[in-house]
Amino acid sequence: MNARSLLFIVLLVTLFSILSVALGLYDQTQRALSLEGNNLYSSRSISVSTTGAELESLLARSGTSARIFQELPGDTSVRTVIETGHPDPLPLHSGRQLQAGDVRAALVGADVKVNQDQGVTTYEFQGILYPVVGYLGLHANSLVSRTVLLQGPGLFDDTAASRMIVDGSNIDDAVLERLEPAPAAAAGGGTDRRTNIDFVSPVLLRFGWILTVLGAIATGLLAASQSRRLNVVLFQLGARRLHILIRSVVRLLLWMTLPLLLIFGTATVLSGPMQSTGALLLNTLAPATLIAGVFTVASAWLLWKRHSWG
Amino acid sequence: MGLIENFRGTLLSTVTKVLIVAFLGVTAYNLVSFTQSTRDAVNRSFSDSAAADLYGLSDHLTDPDAFEQYRSSSDNIRKIARFYDNLQSDRSLEVLSAFDQNLPIVNFEGGETFEYGYGTEMALQGPHLDESLGGVAVNVKSMQMNQAAFEFYNLTDAAGKAFDWESIDYSNPSTPVLLGSNYRGVYEIGDRLTGNLYSRVARFEVVGFLEPNSSMFYQNDLNFYLDDYVLIPYPQSIEHFPETEAYFYGILAFAMINANVAVDTGTSPDVVLSTLATAGNQSGFDAYALINVPSYITQFALVRNLILDNLGLLVTIEIALIIGSIVAIVALTRFNHRRRSQRVRALWMLGRRGSALSGTALATTVIEYAAIAVALVFLIQRLPNQDSTSGLLITAGVFVLFLLDAIWQQRLVKTTILGTGGKTA
Structure with a gap:
């Protein structure tokens, strides 16, 4: 591989990593938009009547990612929430998502009255202060600008079975049977029902990912075919096959490092509170890993199968 | 080659x-x-013509006794009817009259998703014996509305047929209704339903279906979908109601002025209030209340x-x-x-x-x-x-x-x- 074609390969690696990161960000943002348009419920949410403690233990046992909501007395715009696993991120324009480690935390819309005390923003509910960790809505001016979500001990009504909304992707059938769910009215699809986004977006995503994978495979093959001539020369000069392979793979990896770091850094800055660092890192590295893998296999195949070289 | x-x-x-x-x-x-x-x-749903400032109109007879007393007089009911007619004929505002309620339908053929209260905290009553209908009835979701509301929310018959508002008269043997799109396969055009509308046996004829995902602004929610609803049209006017049915028309009159008033954005609330005052003076009905509903235009934009x-x-x-x-x-x-x-x-x-x-x-x-x-x-x-x-x-x-x-x-x-x-x- 000469410098020019190596540069071209690095360009392709960069391109497909960007595409992968963009698809991941798109996916999260689209889901968040969808939640924002439907009172923070996805179209999979169901309404059940149970106690918070029982529900939480049932869901924890089935290992499902879900969010459980209950309206708090007094104001319909204030809800308490428990998260199990890793549900889709909520739409936020600043701050961060709720975390399991938060003893008390609040997510509030931009129009919610909050208290400021020594640089700490809090929301007061029944005399208890909940630190505000994030602001709801992809923009400050949003459909959830008056919404409050609280996480904290004792908020769920555990004295008797009461109505709550469970929102999770694949809740265990056994759990569902025990809960006798009824669909939640709010889960009718909200704003998303107005357009065909519900099937357009998954198709776009699926084909986007296929495109990225195909592009990555093609890049790997292209890189392997371009380094073939150099490998032949090295082999004829007496280098060992394994040595040649390692040398070319390491060279490719080294060249990929800088653009990948740049993409990851830019994406982390740009993505805001919508996507976790782990997911960003995964999306950045996935196409590059595939390219390097295909490159290694194809190069090895070319090196070992061509007996005529000797 | x-x-x-x-x-x-x-x-x-x-x-x-x-x-x-x-x-x-x-x-x-x-x-x-x-x-x-x-x-x-x-x-x-978001054309320029749908961008409007909304006000909520209702009566202020919140005390049940005062309400009953007012309603017991046919003259009072006629006053409300005239008030409604006067407002409707005013070009500067539109009276979007809509009211949802449970409608007992006898021998109902649909599933529980159509039932009143389905998906909410309300308990479903399920099939039950309705004595006035003389059979097993199910309370289904229904929405009554007038022509102005129907047109304001761009609701249409999926078959493209125009709905004949002029012919609506509750003293006719049957009233045409449109069904939400989820009713497809449950009922056909031409099917007849018998229900209980305000304690009166009413016969309905299915004349069409709404477009899928038809929606309107109701109860402070712009994303209020009508797919599971029976849409009952209001008559254009009820001023000349039959004296013998004063009870029924009394309830209907109060339901009809339970409306949103839409005016061009930026119209001063004073203009709306004075238009209402004029209509009130001319009709003799002044027990109305008007509240600003800013959530419509906010939700509309958002x-x-x-x-x-x-x-x-x-x-x-x-x-x-x-x-x-x-x-x-x-x-x-x-x-x-x-x-x-x-x-x-x-x-x-x-x-x-x-x-x-x-x-x-x-x-x-x-x-x-x-x-x-x-x-x-x-x-x-x-x-x-x-x-x-x-x-x-x-x-x-x-x-x-x-x-x-x-x-x-x-x-x-x-x-x-x-x-x-x-x-x-």
Whole structure:
């Protein structure tokens, strides 16, 4: 591989990593938009009547990612929430998502009255202060600008079975049977029902990912075919096959490092509170890993199968 | 037969290229289809004419005794009816009258999703014996509304038939109703239903179905969908109601003035209040209350923004996909050409005519794009959103791509033949 074609390969690696990161960000943002348009419920949410403690233990046992909501007395715009696993991120324009480690935390819309005390923003509910960790809505001016979500001990009504909304992707059938769910009215699809986004977006995503994978495979093959001539020369000069392979793979990896770091850094800055660092890192590295893998296999195949070289 | 030779050693890359173009085509098709769906949604519920300031109109007889006393007089009911008529005839505002209630329907054939209270905290009553109807009835969701509300929310009969508002008269033997789109398959046009409307046996005739996902602004929610509802039209006027049915028309009159008043955005509340005062003076009904409903115009703007945000997001990701695909397509085309160019050069040196070599290259491109077309048709037919305009646009797009690709590949062959294109090898 000469410098020019190596540069071209690095360009392709960069391109497909960007595409992968963009698809991941798109996916999260689209889901968040969808939640924002439907009172923070996805179209999979169901309404059940149970106690918070029982529900939480049932869901924890089935290992499902879900969010459980209950309206708090007094104001319909204030809800308490428990998260199990890793549900889709909520739409936020600043701050961060709720975390399991938060003893008390609040997510509030931009129009919610909050208290400021020594640089700490809090929301007061029944005399208890909940630190505000994030602001709801992809923009400050949003459909959830008056919404409050609280996480904290004792908020769920555990004295008797009461109505709550469970929102999770694949809740265990056994759990569902025990809960006798009824669909939640709010889960009718909200704003998303107005357009065909519900099937357009998954198709776009699926084909986007296929495109990225195909592009990555093609890049790997292209890189392997371009380094073939150099490998032949090295082999004829007496280098060992394994040595040649390692040398070319390491060279490719080294060249990929800088653009990948740049993409990851830019994406982390740009993505805001919508996507976790782990997911960003995964999306950045996935196409590059595939390219390097295909490159290694194809190069090895070319090196070992061509007996005529000797 | 240089054509077959052209795919030797380039089969894998050619298949990859075909798949990439086909997949890109599918995503573009989807985007075009979504753009149209967005435009439809915006036209249906977010046109400029639907941008209005809303006020909530109701009576202020909150005390049940005062309410009963007021309603017991036929004169009072006529006053309300005149008040409603006066307001309706005023051009500066629109009275969007709508009221939801449970409607017991005897021998109901639909499932529990149509039941009043389904999906809310309310307990469902289920099938029960209704004595006035003389049979087992189910309380279903129903929405009563007037013509102004129906038109303001752009509700339409899915069959495109105009609803005959002038003919609505509750003293007729039957009242035409429209059903939400989820009622398709439960009832047919022409079916007759018997129900209990305000303690009076009422017969309804199904005259049509609403468009799927028909929505209106109700109970402070712009995303209030009517797919599970029976839509009962209000009569144009009830001023001349039969004296014997004062009880029924008394309830109806109060329901009818339970309305939203829509005025052009920016109209001063004083104008609305004075219009109401005039109507009140002329009719003799002044027990009304008016409250500002700012949530409509706020939600109107925000939901529209949300829909447009979604479109923006899709366009951005599609542009990223197009750039990615084009780079991949160019890389694969160059790779294929490099493989093929050695043969082209050899054949040229062996005396093959340039036009024959160009012809083979063109045939190769044609085969590539024929395969792309087949793959695209195969994939698009499997999508849930079929739409001919998007299909046409994508066909045009792929054709342009084909032309560009063919011209480029012809040039590559030419530079190879001329021997000046050392860099292409």
